[in-house]
Amino acid sequence: MSFALLAPVGLAALAACALPILIHLVRRLQLERTEFAALRWIGADSPPRRRIRFERPWLLLVRLLLLVALALLLARPVLEHIETTPVARAFVVPGVAPSMARAALDRPGLDLRWLAPSFPSIEQPLADTAVPLASLLREADASLPEGAVLRVVVPRTLAGLDGERPHFVHALDWRIVDGAAAAASAEPGTVRFAVRYADEEASALPYLRAAVAAWNAREPGRYVLDAAPAARGMPADARWLAWLAPSRPAEVDAWIERGGVALVTHDAQGEPLWRDDAGDVLARSRPLGAGRVVAVPDVLSPARMPIVLDAGFATQLRDALRGAAVAPDRADAAAYEPVAVPGAAQADVSAPAGARRSLDAGIALLVAFLFLVERVLATHVPREVAP
Structure with a gap:
């Protein structure tokens, strides 16, 4: 166990201990002079002897202790358990x-621990889910005492990274074995893309079918196209929607506001999203409630929007419906091996979690008790000694 102060500057309050001493001395000097007859027999060559004597010394002592306790409380004392072995x-x-x-x-x-939140024992089964690996590596480094070695067993492919190789304060033992860490999926599960069209805009269907086919070529079976006339209404399980009609009913806007993403025609509101070679805006994007609208100003056809014939249209459409791209978080374990910094400052890693105990509550009770005693002594008037 070790005693430490989190705010040692609070001990400066000990200077206030001089106040009770001065008060008691001043009260001692405030004496009344009383003449009486016997004084005439005392010669001038025999002056009275004086010595400093405090009145009510117990009250002075309690007041000094009270100020010391208050200064100690401001300094925030703690008891720490220091781990001496790695x-x-x-x-x-x-x-x-x-x-x-x-x-x-x-x-x-x-002691083998999963590099997962709370560092559970390796004997405990763990779900195959993505974890914030970079953040947990730094937390593991900070949890070890000074002099320990950070030993980490990693698969060949890592996920959950944040783009920067960590720098550790401990020596590192980085072991790479076969396997791959689970990665978070940007779009979990099957994505149902519903298309609702008016008869005069059915010409857009071949281009949307081609786009979905291109998506599934990269991610087989993930995207499902549900195309039907607008009269059928909104599907219940759609993730994305293309509403190809001059007007849209209130239920479509309500669905978007609940978090849906829709491509709509005959709409020119929002921030520019796509432009042609001349710089003219072909599509715009704007939020609507909890969802988002990708708006094109006209019919989705080659005559009105030549972009549908572009080889990159499928990718542009998918990215527009997905929204902001997810930053890459995977890397090869050998390339991502963290860097140990010899002689770096230790960031309070010598004491394990829970080994620090604050003494604030106990000192606060002591302050309250001393204040009560001081009030009792201060209000008690000592009896004068009878002549």
Whole structure:
């Protein structure tokens, strides 16, 4: 155990201890002079002797203790448990089999933990879900005491990265084994793309079917096209919608406001999204409630919008419906190996979590008790000694 102060500048309040001493001295000097007859027999060559003596010393002592306790409370004292030996712990990235992790480390007695929130034991089954790997690596580095080695077993392909190689304060043991970390999917599950069209705009269907076919060529079976006349109304399970009609009913806007994404024609509101070679705006995008609208000003046909014949139209349409692109978070484990910084400042890694205990509550009770005692002594008038 070790005693420490989180705010040692609070001890400057100890200077206030001089106030009770001065007050007691001033009260001692405030004496009344009383003449009486026997004084005439005392010669001038025999002056009275004086010495400093505090009146009511117990009251003075309690007041001094009260000020000391208040200064200590401002300094925020704590008791810390200091770990003197390195923790024999290793971290395993989800996606690595526990047996492979043990074989790679080959150190009996290691405390193996998943590199996942709260660092559960490797004996605990863990769902194959994506984790913020870069953030957890930094947290693991900060959880170890000074002098420990950060041992990490990782698969060959990492996910959950943030684009920057971490810099650690501990020595690093980076073991790479076969496997791949789970990555978060930008669009989980099957995406149903509903198309509702008026008869005069049915000519757009071949281009939308070609776009969906191109999407499925990259992600087989993920995109499902549901094309029907506008009279059929809104589908219940659509993720994306293309409304190809001169006007749209209120239920479409309500569906978008609940979080849907729709491509609509005959609409020219929003920020520019696509432009032609001459710089003219072909499509715009704007939020609507919790959803988003991709608006084109005219019929989606080659005569009105030549962009549908462009080889990149399918990708542009998919990106517009998806919204902002998700930043890449995968990398090869060998290329991402963190950098250890020798001699870097230790960021409070010597004490494990929960080893620091604050003394504020106990000192606050002591302050309250001393204040009560001081009030009792201050209001108690001592009896004068009878002559």
